[in-house]
Structures are given as structure tokens and as C-alpha cells.
Amino acid sequence: MPEDRDDEQKLAQILLRDDRYKRDAYRFVQEGLEYTVQRRGKRGHVTGRELLEGLRDLAKERFGMMARTVLNQWGVKRTGDFGEIVFNLVEEQIMSKQDSDTREDFADIYDFEDVFDHGTQIEIEE
Numbered sequence: 001m002p003e004d005r006d007d008e009q010k011l012a013q014i015l016l017r018d019d020r021y022k023r024d025a026y027r028f029v030q031e032g033l034e035y036t037v038q039r040r041g042k043r044g045h046v047t048g049r050e051l052l053e054g055l056r057d058l059a060k061e062r063f064g065m066m067a068r069t070v071l072n073q074w075g076v077k078r079t080g081d082f083g084e085i086v087f088n089l090v091e092e093q094i095m096s097k098q099d100s101d102t103r104e105d106f107a108d109i110y111d112f113e114d115v116f117d118h119g120t121q122i123e124i125e126e
Contacts, residue, residue, distance in 0.1 A: 011092070021076060051082070068112050
């Protein structure tokens with residue numbers, strides 16, 4: 001798949017330019033976009049808030065109680081970090097955006113501690 005190879009080269013450029021986030025964080029955001037689109041059953045534009053909700057749910061589904069720890073290890077500590085990742089991907093034309101989309105769309109939408117630590121419940125079967 002030449003497109004995948006091209007995206008990998010573009011991602012390598014991002015990582016050279018901005019080392020705040022790990023490669024896995026970028027892949028997770030890309031997977032999160034697909035997850036969000038599929039879950040919402042809609043094609044076309046996904047807003048920043050919709051993507052953040054999808055990323056939250058995917059992180060909980062995939063990593064459970066370790067979600068915040070995993071994201072933190074990748075350099076992602078707040079919703080604004082997801083926005084930085086998205087806009088790095090947009091700059092390399094791996095993702096696209098609408099003119100109305102801004103980094104601020106991702107700022108302080110939810111608190112990681114509240115969502116991933118307090119929002120996680122352990123179910124115990126009796």
C-alpha cells in the first residue's frame with residue numbers, strides 16, 4: 001500500500017519536528033477517527049468534540065483502568081494534546097480539516113482524571 005508508506009514517511013517527519021508525542025499516540029488518533037466515524041454511522045466531517053468523545057471511549061474500551069497511564073506515556077495528558085496531534089496530522093495532509101476547525105475545539109473538553117480515573121467502574125460478578 002503506497003499510501004500507507006507515504007503516511008509513515010509523513011509521520012516520521014512529524015516526529016522529527018515535534019517530539020512531544022509518541023508514534024502510538026498518532027496511530028491512536030487515526031484509529032479513533034475511524035472508530036468515531038463508524039460508531040456515529042456518519043460520513044463526512046467529525047467535529048473536535050465528537051472525535052474527543054470517540055477517543056475517550058476507545059481508550060476506555062481498549063485500555064480500561066490503564067487508559068490515562070497509557071495516554072500519559074504517549075505524552076497525551078489533556079484533550080488539547082489530541083488537538084495538537086490532529087493539527088500535526090493535518091499539516092502533513094494525513095488528516096483533513098474544515099476552515100472552521102481550530103486547535104481551540106480540543107481545549108479543555110474533559111479532564112483526564114475525571115474521565116479515566118473516576119469514570120471507570122470495576123464490575124464484580126457475584
